[in-house]
Amino acid sequence: MIPLRTDPTAPWNPQAQVCLACGVRRFALFGVLDDAELAAIHHRIADIALEPGQRLYDANDRGTAAYTIREGVLRLERSSERGDRRIVRLAGRTQLVGMEAMLGQTYAADAIACTPVRACRLPRALVDELAEHRPELLRDLMKRWQSALDEADEWLTELSAGSARWRVLRLLLKLTEYGEPDGRLWLPTRGEMGAMLGLTVETTSRLVAALKREAVLEPLDARHARVDMTALAAALKAESDAAG
Amino acid sequence: MIPLRTDPTAPWNPQAQVCLACGVRRFALFGVLDDAELAAIHHRIADIALEPGQRLYDANDRGTAAYTIREGVLRLERSSERGDRRIVRLAGRTQLVGMEAMLGQTYAADAIACTPVRACRLPRALVDELAEHRPELLRDLMKRWQSALDEADEWLTELSAGSARWRVLRLLLKLTEYGEPDGRLWLPTRGEMGAMLGLTVETTSRLVAALKREAVLEPLDARHARVDMTALAAALKAESDAAG
DNA sequence: CGAAAACTTGATTAGCATCAAACCAGGTGG
DNA sequence: CCACCTGGTTTGATGCTAATCAAGTTTTCG
DSSP states (O other), X not given: OOOGGGXXXXXXXXXXXXXXXXXXXXXSGGGGSOHHHHHHHGGGSEEEEEOTTOEEEOTTOBOOEEEEEEESOEEXXXXXXXXXXXXXXXXXXXXXXXXXXXXXXXXXXXXXESSOEEEEEEEHHHHHHXXXXXXXXXXXXXXXXXHHHHHHHHIIIIISSSOHHHHHHHHHHHHGGGSOTTSEEEOOOHHHHHHHHTOOHHHHHHHHHHHHHTTSXXXXXXXXXXXXXXXXXXXXXXXXXXXX | OOOGGGOTTSTTSHHHHHHHTOTTGGGSGXXXXXXXXXXXXXXXXXXXXXXXXXXXXXXXXXXXXXXEEEESOEEEEEEOTXXXXXXXXXXXXXXXXXXXXXXXXXXXXXXXXXXXXXEEEEEHHHHHHHHHHOTHHHHHHHHHHHHHHHHHHHIIIIISSSOHHHHHHHHHHHHGGGSOTTSEEEOOOHHHHHHHHTOOHHHHHXXXXXXXXXXXXXXXXXXXXXEOHHHHHHHHHHHHHHHO
16 A cells, blocks of 8 residues: 555645645646645646757647646747748747647647746646536636637737838747746747748848847847847837838 | 517527528537527527628627627738738638637627628627536637637738748638638638738739639639639649749 | 729839858867 | 867848839729
């Protein structure tokens, strides 16, 4: 018989403590669960770590789980029938990806880490079970679908149309949502930026370089920068006036 | 007292017959309901007719209903912060629009008829009531959210990137989904096409004209055409080879 | 029939892609 | 520790694609 002290469902189990103390807990899908409920299921939630470039799942895989991102930024990427890859969305802290698995569908995109990522794997069976007693869970799921849809629409209107400069500026604005609390901003590679905006690496590089010169963007290290929000807003305004 | 024969919930009521005999019934959100259930609620479903250009709802309105499209094509349109309008999705027969109202949210886009449209108005309260006894309804809703998301991602990868010719060709392919069963295809105005593809009216016009000359597109009347699917496939192939 | 809207076509230009080369940082192995 | 390699970045020169500007035409509708 398994000794009591290593019972994985027990709340004094170390992993249970991790779940209970999780920083994103209240904002994640399982945020509606109370301590007791979480303690009863935490052992079915695998903790996953990814290095930049590693995949969480691939498009067309028959998925059996969704994932809550606890840390880092993940990109959702599709290849077009012309053969080039396009990033259709980013996902960061507290966001849920791979929801299509909850419907028994295959994943719609590749999910690849842009930065070091930590995620929790939520098996479909678990979500189904919990949803039976906790209808709020389904409601939360639906809200997340709607958010993803809003996000996709925003990418269409703001990041895939207008001049290259406008798109890069809008992307910086979007990236502030994924920045560190201290104002440090994660900067994707130029290739990633291009794949998000439908631009080439060269064009993206030129525009980012220009923004550095204009002091909209203060480079910290290769992958991080600080943005002058006032200057960014002014640049966006100027660019939209130029277009109209 | 209301005479029995005009009782709106009675199955022999004319409107009830309309609902029971509805052509899209089995493919629509309320497809899971049986005759008795439908007869009990049909009087709460308003039948709506729109002429081209009329609006079903506006972005940012606090919506209290979703809509099932029974006939015609509707466009979902957003204006960007630069001030130009972009069509982010189309919706046709059997599709559900305005789902965000089911979450108590405001509509995310303007919904405007492209062709004469007939739609059924499904009040949020009704959907909530039915969902309590019929959990499949929520499942269907979630599937529709996922479909909308897939569609949005496809618009990003196939209709918003690549050469103008590629986009127009892909749009024709997409439009076959909204065509009549006899192979007749609804053609949007050049302005609408441009707003879907992120191109100007002039460019769109030139490319559509070229496709007519190449006999990929056989014009029937101003708003309809027939496409040679083989020629379309060949043109797409050629265009994607040229890019790669 | 006349006005407005949509469409088409042409001429010109701006903006981004393409091609090419140099540069830089981080990591590896001698 | 340095030489080297690799992947990402920057910059320049050139060309092509689609935007823009400008008529002119066709269709739609009151």
